[in-house]
Amino acid sequence: MIKLARTATTFAPPVMEARRWLDGITFTDDLPLLNVSQAAPVDPPPRALREFLAETALNVPDAHLYGPVLGLPELREEVATQWSKAYDGSIGAHQVAITSGCNQAFAAAITAICNEADEVILPTPWYFNHKMWLDMLGVQTIALATGPDLLPDPEAARALITDRTRAISLVTPNNPGGVEYPPTLVDAFYELARDHGIKLILDETYRDFDARSAAPHCLFSDPNWGDTLIQLYSFSKAYRLTGHRVGAMIASEPLLAEAEKFLDTVAICPNQLGQHAALWGMRNLGEWVAGERLEILDRRAAIAENFAPMAEAGWKLMGLGAYFAYLEHPFDMSSDALAQAMVRDIHVLALPGTMFNPEGAAEGAKQMRIAFANVARPDIEQLFARMSAYRP
Known part of the structure; x- marks a missing residue:
């Protein structure tokens, strides 16, 4: 057959x-x-960023060459610095990888932690590209139904964990539901994943548009966050860089070393111009x-x-x-x-x-x-x- x-x-x-x-x-x-x-x-993107992109394309020869697989060191450092402040935690540049968009960050994370027939728990309604990658990798998607408020229940997730479970993946603010997961809920899922020795993948693509002014969670304040947490991010929405394909994955250094194998195979390095744009945006476009x-x-x-x-x-x-x-x-x-x-x-x-x-x-x-x-x-x-x- x-x-x-x-x-x-x-x-x-x-x-x-x-x-x-x-x-x-x-x-x-x-x-x-x-x-x-x-x-x-x-x-x-705003005109100032487009002008910077044009100047970079003209005057920075390295922007047209292969770069480091895990991204520009300056951008990795900037993410680590700003994230440490925003989340009141401790993140090093060695724990940040820049990827070709957030979808690739998810693909890299799953490829680094899963084998065929392993399981990943996704709340429903789910983000369809996450489901698609799990399908294509041969990883079983375990649906975690949500109620009328679209918030997943950690105890319902606990009942779905088996010896094949490798991760629980959450998106907050949620795509497609829009809901913002309360910090206590995120923390409960983190503790659940930690207690079972699996990963919590936290996709925060839309973090820049959260209605809350405070940090959406405090997971990075745990000195051992790298044992459990994989955070994903996209520069596309905040800086209108969708076509430049720039995302990020924040995880432990050993896990990024495994993800690097995948990233080198499928893209070699993230878009160089896009990375320069993301770095300039982080430093200049806060307001x-x-x-x-x-x-x-x-x-x-x-x-x-x-x-x-x-x-x-x-x-x-x-x-x-x-x-x-x-x-x-x-x-x-x-x-x-x-x-x-x-x-x-x-x-x-x-x-x-x-x-x-x-x-x-x-x-x-x-x-x-x-x-x-x-x-x-x-x-x-x-x-x-x-x-x-x-x-x-």
Whole structure:
């Protein structure tokens, strides 16, 4: 019997699949497309950063060559310094790796700790690219169901741990749910992972847009955090560097030595120009990022303020935060069919909950993600006006 190729073990990229739903549809000035499908900035970086990139491209020859596999030493040092201050912990540059985006950081972490048929626990609804990589690596995804508040239960996770479990992976602020995990919850999962000798992978891609001003957790204050914690981060959202592919992984030095084998094989080194841009952004764009955060928080507030007509139409707001609102729809149809009908009928492109849940899960059929980061207040009002009046 011929086994499936690795890529055949998982599903097609959801965002690309959703874009194909636009084929053959004509949008008009009266009813333009409202695209709330993807959580990525659509605007370029601020002009000062673009000017720095241009100067670097012209005047820094090394920016066009291979660099260290684990990233520019100066950027690693800057992350270690700023993270140590932000989390009131102790992080060294030797515990920071720069990666080609946060997805690669996750792939590197999983590859460094897992063998085929090992298990990783993911709360549902999950971030689909995490599930895709586990599928392609032959690692079993163990779904941890969440309740109406979308917060995972550490005791429910405890019941899922076996001798094959290698990690629990959390995303906070959450993608797709938007919810911000309380520090006590993050700490409980950390203690659970530590007690069982497994890793806690904490994806904090959206940390710059957390509504809380204090640190979202205190895990780095534990002098032995490296035994348990793997933190992931993306520079894409804060500095609009999506096309430059720059992320980070903070972990123990021995684990990074294993991840380095993977990183050297698939990319050799992260994008050099992108790394210089991320470093300049960290040193010079603090106030600008703070303003971006306030804009996202205002759009989050607009979601809450304008949701009443949606609630009257039977929709439920399950989660809200960072870039996302996560909804439950009121219709007697699966969310994947509903999402495609919405594109056709009301020119709204959103991702269905079926893309964030196990195949056939009843929860996924009733849920939908709204990525609102690129939708201004007036468009949020228009979005909900269309959706609340819609009857498929």
